[in-house]
Amino acid sequence: MPHDPRSATLAAATAPGTWDLLVIGGGASGLGTAVEAATRGHRTLLLEGHDYAKGTSSRSTKLVHGGVRYLAQGNISLVREALHERGLLRKNAPHLTQSLGFVVPAYDWWAGPFYGLGLKLYDVLAGRLNLGRSKALDKAATLERAPTLQPQGLRGGILYFDGQFDDARLAITLLRTLEDHGGAALNYAPVTGLIQERGRVVGARFRDVETGREDEVRARVVVNATGVWADDIRRLENPDARPLLSPSQGSHVVVSKRFLPGDSAIMIPRTDDGRVLFAVPWHDHVVIGTTDLPVPEASFEPRPLEEEIAFILNTAARYLDPAPTRADVQSVYSGLRPLVKDEQSDGVGSTAALSRDHVIRISEGGLVTLTGGKWTTYRRMGEDTVDCAERVGGLPQRLTVTPGLHLHGWSEEPLPDALRVYGSDAQRIAALPGAGCFLHPGLPYTEAELRWGVRFESARTVEDLLARRTRALLLNARASLEVAPRAAAILAEELGQGPAWADEQVRRYREVAEGYLLGPASLSPGQGQGE
Template sequence: MTTSTSREDKLATLRDQRPWDVLIIGGGASGLGAAVDSAARGYQTLLVEARDFASGTSMCSTKLIHGGVRYLRQGDIGMVRNALRERSFLLHNAPHLVHPLAFIIPAWNQIDLLMFAGGLKLYDLLSGWHNLAASQSLNRQEVITALPGLKSAGLCGGIRYWDGQFDDARLAITLMRTATDLGATCLNYLPAIRLLKTNGRVTGAVLHDAETGEELEVTARAIINASGVHADSVRQLDDANALPLLTPSQGIHLVFDADFLPGQQALMIPKTEDGRVMFAIPWQGKVLLGTTDTPRPELAQLNDPQPLAEEIDFLLRTAAGVLTRPPTRADIRSAFAGLRPLIHPNNTDEKNTAALSREHAVLVSPSGLITLTGGKWTTYRLMAEQVIDRAIEVAGLNAAPCPTQTLKLHGCPSGPTSYAYGTDAPQLAALPGHDRLLHPNLPYTEAMVRFAIRHEAARTIEDILTRRTRALFHDATAAEACIERIAGIFAEELNPLPERLATMIAAARCYARRFRLSF
């Protein structure tokens, strides 16, 4: 069963050869944010993604919308202030996906306690009227009560502060739907394989339909490269001699059952053996542990990075030092890795990617290709505003103000809710299978699969397991057990050829193993 906004309908709009105002290459956080901004200003907008929306870095974050406490230590005051401001916009515009979360930093000596208290007061000040709640000092017993899984020996107290938590891939899908609501055309599995030029200026792209092999030419007044860690690859389509801008850094996360850190407050360890912070965060009934910062320049072209054994060992070792019940490899429900598109200054030591800037950059090549790179999820809206402002200048588009500070995202309810579907909930509840779980260890129903296929552009079983639901992030073994059942729903909804369905099942099984390969 298809809808009026089916993939074929969208592809038909590309075949009519109409010129677009803005073509965006890349369907992660930055690209989807740019599509929302562009469409909200009234520009004819096309976004294309080589794989699925948010299929790379944008689904593998620490699930935080935050200013970044550790960036204060690095002196990135401006970035922290901007991020805290953007945090408040997201809490207002997507309360079904972004929620306040309390964090506790424990201290085992009075000097650290005073230092943490001072740093968090600065965090409060930088938040200004966007602050969620004032940070507060906790005595030893208050920390133990709030974090019953924390080791108490030698503990002298701690600091509680507030930040935001979200579901990254679900927010990406919501941005896609918001852009579509505003008139944009967004297509996954449609990589840009060549750029078109006229008199030395980039004027469009050749797109390849990964499902059918069809090639389509599209033209646009502004071409935006928002392809994340693959930004240099797109830049080299424009100029084969373009020097790399990025140094990929890998961050991994491990998922455990909630009883390793009972309660609804997060733990932040401000300094680990490698100089990073470590989070243990309650997330959708599990505990998320992360992250690492491992230079991986050799992975610039890799779509699906794997956690390294030494990264897993590092997180387990760090957790064992602070939790009363040390987690082991046997306790891991899921493990995943993502690559950060870090901007690499020429004078920076590649061996320390933790010191590279999380700032973003908007660059314009001599041919007019606009590249948006760097940044983080929290500031995606600001990044989008700035890149569309630049596109207006480069392409001579009619100027229009940015409305996204107050733009409610698709499904936004009238008040806070823990249900990610927001105002789409009645539509979901009306679908067959709304009362049948895919697996007893997962909170997802058959209706959610149908909804994803009909309304959220899901094209593969992998899309369902990782980005329309978060099954592979919750419990990789349980998720893998759902593959045949999901395939049956795909057969009912899209009636694919038997060989395509068989290929989809095999690919999903192979993909699922990457979430549990290294346990």
């Protein structure tokens, strides 16, 4: 029997009446805002033009962190806020977040005391929500934690603790939490225009990608939470709106766990470009990144530049033994950061020093724009935005409940690693057809997880299933291509579609997934475009 709840969601979204909040954008900031609004009792609708977390919100370094680099820059308030939010998320979504030890290797005599003092301040700023105390390590203890560190010249290291998570799975968890609290959300529903009356923004027009149908919705407040595309929505109201953003690109490579066995991550505190470089164990693989390069415009499928790949692998080779080469890379991916321009800046030059703080802007017509920020502070971003939206829209001003809100799937029960990200839903997934049938020997996912993604998590395409409901594309792009036909067959069966539709799904997925494969250097000259 086909399972397709989309028609009911579309009908609810377009039913006569006025929503309290219309949130445009289904990434970290949009979902966080929508959950904040719905849990305060406001009628909330979210529209996403592609899929939830399609952009940067599924392409992070997989860390819930205060930001060691921001501490070095002296941005104490940002670090304190992020550390507080890190602790709240660890309590509210234990199935999705965990404490992770990070080793900072010391190859110079001064490195241990210098970084040790900074990380003690990190502990102090975290307060009672600290995940673990930092401490100095001798050479033997450092290599015990990170056995593939280059031993030559190693003096010791510092151990500190931060948080780790699965970004796209947190996005889907927020979607489910929104629905649990009476909110509605629709993906593949791009906003095509804003409705304005007497100089006020009172709603939006959108298109249902699947049917081509155009509809409009009305709301007392419209929130623009579209990340690096926030300026595009602002120009729907005012074509002459001055750009707020200067996007930058961060790229990563994913390699086998053999390059970093054990349970600890590595943080290189200062690279050639002034950033930090992380090597992070994640889903039995290792994510290495990131970079920080300004880009002239936003793309839905940003591609790593050859210079970024070279930088990551060359830096890793200085610290890891053995070190991964191009041949060892199982997937590459890039995300775009919505960095807020300096008021005096023309947006040209380095983006490494631009603000990671979130900002809220209210237009003359009452459009509330939220941009900037990072995953770690998504909840605080939503709280600040709804506080503002209540005033703009004349809504009842209510206190936030999200600091103590258990997200969908919250569970204190021990869960099997394979289904841990689903929390309390794990047993229901294990009861679905295909629970014992793994998609591929190189991937930890079953056919049942794909069915669950279609039935309960709004997956509409093979890309949704393999890139974001599961993380197959990021863990092993080639293996994900091999299972795409089976994923398409399951998707078609669940949605009541035929073989030709499934074949088209596979073709589209291949176009996207091939960009995550790392070929010879000569074949990756620059940034390509997605579909």
